[in-house]
Amino acid sequence: MGLPKKKLLFFLWVSIALAGCFTQRGDEGELLYGRHCASCHLENGEGLRGIIPPLVNSDYTEKNRDILACLIRQGIKGPIMVNGRQYNQDMPGNPRLTEADLTNIINYMQKEFKSPAERVSLGEIREQIKNCP
């Protein structure tokens, strides 16, 4: 009888620890977004009319889901189409962001701006970074 109780306590402890881990990761995404993205794309992800593309419900983000981490790390040059509108403002790269940072940022975008539609995993981002164009 003593053993299951101990086990239960252990599981409880692990789940609390994990929960803390996940919420912290959520905060991390917000922090990184604020530091590296928000001054141009703004806190609300709406960008600047005609100049900085929005991240909210962005079809560009969704279409480029498979290279999103590369784009954030390397930056973007030249014209792009976002939600039916052309934008042509260079985006500076962020070469110092780690794979974990990129994962957190993208999942923050997924949560707040609904694009990309699905979350990404750290493993997925690692693969992406290996095969950046």
Added chain:
Amino acid sequence: MKNTFLALCLGVGLATACTSSPAEKQLPILGPREPRVTMANGKPTVDTLYHSIPDFAFLNQDSQMVTQQTVAHKIYVADFFFTSCPSICPKMKSQMLRVYEKYKDNPRVALLSHSIDPTHDTVAVLRDYADRLGVKSSTWHFLTGNRDTILDMAQKHYFTSAMVDNAVPGGFEHSGAFLLVDEQRRLRGHYDGTDAKDIDKLLQDMDVLLAEEKN
């Protein structure tokens, strides 16, 4: 009957109290000032000379020369930015858009956004920027010209910082300030262009200034 009368008085009182207060508010006049003594009919009278923006001439996005004549009989908001700025400019511009949207059809208001990177921000670049933002030059002028003249204007006359600094992203260090200038080109307000709440105050202050200038 008596009660109705009282209620009416109270209503009118409240209505006037609430509507008349903004007009009575006055904005301060910022910057250094000095007394000027003049002799009139053998008696000395003292006037206060306020700091004011000197004459200027810059090109806007339509290749038109913008001078003090362009802002004559207008109040205006000035700021300093550059189009390729990766730091605070998009935030400033999204706030300036709010000011533009409120006053774009008011002939007594102008907005002057000075580029502090005029080598890159040519008339063509500024025109493209303004077109993309969807703004008209009749209200919002994007200005380019001699870099040192523009930086001097920022530092010495608008009292805001703008300088070349290769250590910061984009190569320029500058404040995100919006300056409110009255018809006599005196500074009447200083706001943080990256802070939506401060710009709420600017929008209120502009109404106060417009009401003041009407009298």
